[in-house]
Amino acid sequence: xxxxxxxxxxxxxxxxxxxxxxxxxxxxxxxxxxxxxxxxxxxxxxxxxxxxxxxxxxxxxxxxxxxxxxxxxxxxxxxxxxxxxxxxxxxxxxxxxxxxxxxxxxxxxxxxxxxxxxxxxxxxxxxxxxxxxxxxxxxxxxxxxxxxxxxxxxxxxxxxxxxxxxxxxxxxxxxxxxxxxxxxxxxxxxxxxxxxxxxxxxxxxxxxxxxxxxxxxxxxxxxxxxxxxxxxxxxxxxxxxxxxxxxxxxxxxxxxxxxxxxxxxxxxxxxxxxxxxxxxxxxxxxxxxxxxxxxxxxxxxxxxxxxxxxxxxxxxxxxxxxxxxxxxxxxxxxxxxxxxxxxxxxxxxxxxxxxxxxxxxxxxxxxxxxxxxxxxxxxxxxxxxxxxxxxxxxxxxxxxxxxxxxxxxxxxxxxxxxxxxxxxxxxxxxxxxxxxxxxxxxxxxxxxxxxxxxxxxxxxxxxxxxxxxxxxxxxx
Amino acid sequence: xxxxxxxxxxxxxxxxxxxxxxxxxxxxxxxxxxxxxxxxxxxxxxxxxxxxxxxxxxxxxxxxxxxxxxxxxxxxxxxxxxxxxxxxxxxxxxxxxxxxxxxxxxxxxxxxxxxxxxxxxxxxxxxxxxxxxxxxxxxxxxxxxxxxxxxxxxxxxxxxxxxxxxxxxxxxxxxxxxxxxxxxxxxxxxxxxxxxxxxxxxxxxxxxxxxxxxxxxxxxxxxxxxxxxxxxxxxxxxxxxxxxxxxxxxxxxxxxxxxxxxxxxxxxxxxxxxxxxxxxx
Numbered sequence: 001x002x003x004x005x006x007x008x009x010x011x012x013x014x015x016x017x018x019x020x021x022x023x024x025x026x027x028x029x030x031x032x033x034x035x036x037x038x039x040x041x042x043x044x045x046x047x048x049x050x051x052x053x054x055x056x057x058x059x060x061x062x063x064x065x066x067x068x069x070x071x072x073x074x075x076x077x078x079x080x081x082x083x084x085x086x087x088x089x090x091x092x093x094x095x096x097x098x099x100x101x102x103x104x105x106x107x108x109x110x111x112x113x114x115x116x117x118x119x120x121x122x123x124x125x126x127x128x129x130x131x132x133x134x135x136x137x138x139x140x141x142x143x144x145x146x147x148x149x150x151x152x153x154x155x156x157x158x159x160x161x162x163x164x165x166x167x168x169x170x171x172x173x174x175x176x177x178x179x180x181x182x183x184x185x186x187x188x189x190x191x192x193x194x195x196x197x198x199x200x201x202x203x204x205x206x207x208x209x210x211x212x213x214x215x216x217x218x219x220x221x222x223x224x225x226x227x228x229x230x231x232x233x234x235x236x237x238x239x240x241x242x243x244x245x246x247x248x249x250x251x252x253x254x255x256x257x258x259x260x261x262x263x264x265x266x267x268x269x270x271x272x273x274x275x276x277x278x279x280x281x282x283x284x285x286x287x288x289x290x291x292x293x294x295x296x297x298x299x300x301x302x303x304x305x306x307x308x309x310x311x312x313x314x315x316x317x318x319x320x321x322x323x324x325x326x327x328x329x330x331x332x333x334x335x336x337x338x339x340x341x342x343x344x345x346x347x348x349x350x351x352x353x354x355x356x357x358x359x360x361x362x363x364x365x366x367x368x369x370x371x372x373x374x375x376x377x378x379x380x381x382x383x384x385x386x387x388x389x390x391x392x393x394x395x396x397x398x399x400x401x402x403x404x405x406x407x408x409x410x411x412x413x414x415x416x417x418x419x420x421x422x423x424x425x426x427x428x429x430x431x432x433x434x435x436x437x438x439x440x441x442x443x444x445x446x447x448x449x450x451x452x453x454x455x456x457x458x459x460x461x462x463x464x465x466x467x468x469x470x471x472x473x474x475x476x
Numbered sequence: 477x478x479x480x481x482x483x484x485x486x487x488x489x490x491x492x493x494x495x496x497x498x499x500x501x502x503x504x505x506x507x508x509x510x511x512x513x514x515x516x517x518x519x520x521x522x523x524x525x526x527x528x529x530x531x532x533x534x535x536x537x538x539x540x541x542x543x544x545x546x547x548x549x550x551x552x553x554x555x556x557x558x559x560x561x562x563x564x565x566x567x568x569x570x571x572x573x574x575x576x577x578x579x580x581x582x583x584x585x586x587x588x589x590x591x592x593x594x595x596x597x598x599x600x601x602x603x604x605x606x607x608x609x610x611x612x613x614x615x616x617x618x619x620x621x622x623x624x625x626x627x628x629x630x631x632x633x634x635x636x637x638x639x640x641x642x643x644x645x646x647x648x649x650x651x652x653x654x655x656x657x658x659x660x661x662x663x664x665x666x667x668x669x670x671x672x673x674x675x676x677x678x679x680x681x682x683x684x685x686x687x688x689x690x691x692x693x694x695x696x697x698x699x700x701x702x703x704x705x706x707x708x709x710x711x712x713x714x715x716x717x718x719x720x721x722x723x724x725x726x727x728x729x730x731x732x733x734x735x736x737x738x739x740x741x742x743x744x745x746x747x748x749x750x751x752x753x754x755x756x757x
Contacts, residue, residue: 036720036721037721039713039716039720040721043712043716044709044713046709047705047706047713050702050705054702086697208692208693242598242601243601243602244599244602246602265602266602266603267602267603267605267690269689276692278691279602280692402691403692404692404693412684412694413685416684419677420674420677420681423673424674427670427674
């Protein structure tokens with residue numbers, strides 16, 4: 001209803017009234033978005049959404065959710081965005097709402113506070129001084145100049161900034177300290193906004209990745225235009241065989257030239273061109289072996305004939321036989337895809353390790369069977385009179401590196417620092433102001449003292465009564 | 477044999493004595509000596525607690541914050557430190573009856589309830605070997621201590637408020653006579669949170685700095701991280717409600733209690749119930 005009225009009026013006197021409407025909208029906007037109510041509301045909503053984000057596991061594979069909640073509920077949970085709630089539109093919306101709240105609050109509250117902190121009005125009338133939260137009127141038998149000097153020294157000793165003005169028969173003194181404590185909350189708010197900014201920068205311009213690199217292998221990193229070589233990987237143990245450290249010796253190469261060397265471990269990454277390489281995990285290769293050991297038994301007599309260690313790809317003669325064995329393939333978690341007729345390792349785990357070998361008898365290739373370390377009798381090769389069994393293998397180590405480039409991270413640290421400094425200022429630095437007027441009454445002086453603090457009144461009460469005690473001592 | 481377990485036992489009995497003295501002091505109004513005994517045993521308990529942490533550090537060769545047993549010792553240590561500071565400043569011993577009951581419960585929990593394997597000294601796994609372990613854990617627990625004290629005070633506030641409303645004679649009348657005024661309790665509650673909040677904030681930030689060094693990301697919405705954010709939001713809500721919105725009394729006391737329950741979940745619940753990267757304590 002109201003809107004129509006305004007519209008009609010606006011038509012009659014467009015400029016003036018339009019400004020009026022705009023002002024009203026602005027006022028309403030500022031009022032709504034700078035209110036602590038909105039802040040508390042967004043805090044609570046964000047907290048509740050976050051709780052959902054810990055109750056429902058985030059960003060897992062669909063099968064896991066289906067197993068836990070069933071197909072129907074998974075559909076609902078997914079549709080509601082609960083499987084990735086921290087990136088859901090409504091979570092982002094709440095962060096935006098909070099940011100608007102913070103910004104509006106900042107611009108609305110800072111200027112008046114700033115004026116108050118900067119205020120240098122020294123002269124205050126006697127009755128105004130007595131209207132302060134803490135105030136007192138004293139009367140002493142000392143000269144006005146002596147009193148002025150004593151008070152000034154005293155307040156300066158208490159680390160107040162002291163301003164003095166002399167006018168006619170009176171001297172006015174204004175002492176203040178801790179003004180910055182008033183804007184602590186604003187610094188905190190700006191800090192939080194800067195953290196958000198850093199997070200946005202990181203999510204738009206940064207990247208994260210993971211690489212598994214075998215010992216001795218070199219990998220090219222497109223993003224930085226350089227290569228990374230893993231020279232060595234090793235593990236150190238405690239006496240009880242628990243893992244103490246694990247290390248990767250890395251070399252950065254640019255156009256084939258070594259430009260940097262560093263041994264990384266957990267908590268000590270390599271940083272090159274803004275890209276950080278973290279020691280994250282390690283394991284054994286899933287698609288190759290360095291060497292393998294085989295046992296050959298006679299199928300008839302069941303007696304052990306020979307034992308041989310074969311390097312990968314090398315035709316190795318088996319002693320006491322006319323057989324040679326060559327290792328040609330490995331799958332850590334053997335899988336045979338019936339459609340593509342391909343063999344590969346279905347995971348990085350050594351769940352079902354299998355080695356493919358070629359068997360030569362008198363120089364002739366007889367067969368190339370897959371042998372299974374855990375199930376030696378699953379497939380028995382019939383080409384020779386020997387039963388061949390895997391007696392162990394050594395796969396090369398790989399090192400797992402987390403890779404991150406986050407140009408926003410330093411922005412986040414700046415924001416965090418401001419946020420923390422702001423909190424300490426707002427909780428522990430008190431803005432204290434004291435006004436004093438000394439009025440000359442021939443050989444005597446009347447002293448009016450008044451003051452206030454923006455928080456922790458009990459603390460200021462104590463300060464103030466101490467000050468009065470000391471003034472009385474000066475007067476004696 | 478003098479080792480860390482010995483000092484934990486000493487601290488346990490001293491904290492029990494402290495708790496008992498403060499309680500008796502509250503119940504037998506005229507006897508100031510009981511309160512003084514409470515303070516003395518609290519100080520002695522604090523010393524034993526310090527020695528327990530020191531011996532533990534010496535025995536394990538690392539900062540004694542690597543599991544729940546060790547961090548609980550730090551929790552009681554920080555809470556008693558905070559409480560003693562408050563007692564010397566405000567001279568309100570009755571608050572000790574509530575804060576020390578929480579401290580006693582905490583040490584009881586680790587001595588009797590926590591599975592024995594937690595008492596074993598474990599070497600630090602690679603992720604924990606960093607100077608950030610000390611910085612992150614100490615700041616976080618200084619924060620927890622402030623919130624624990626605020627929890628005790630909030631309970632006192634609600635009891636006192638309830639008794640005042642009910643009026644008349646209640647059996648524990650003398651006990652409540654000792655309680656400070658409601659507005660003093662409300663103010664002290666705010667002060668403890670004003671202490672806890674900046675330290676919790678530093679704890680979260682140093683955790684983020686550390687995560688960035690160890691895992692390559694300063695924030696990954698891991699359950700521990702998320703719950704620390706939830707706790708932070710609750711207390712941020714408390715501060716805005718009280719400072720900017722003018723809430724006082726029962727509402728802020730309830731707010732502070734909810735906050736501390738969230739901390740208990742952040743500290744214990746997350747470690748036991750929700751899987752994540754932060755699986756130490």
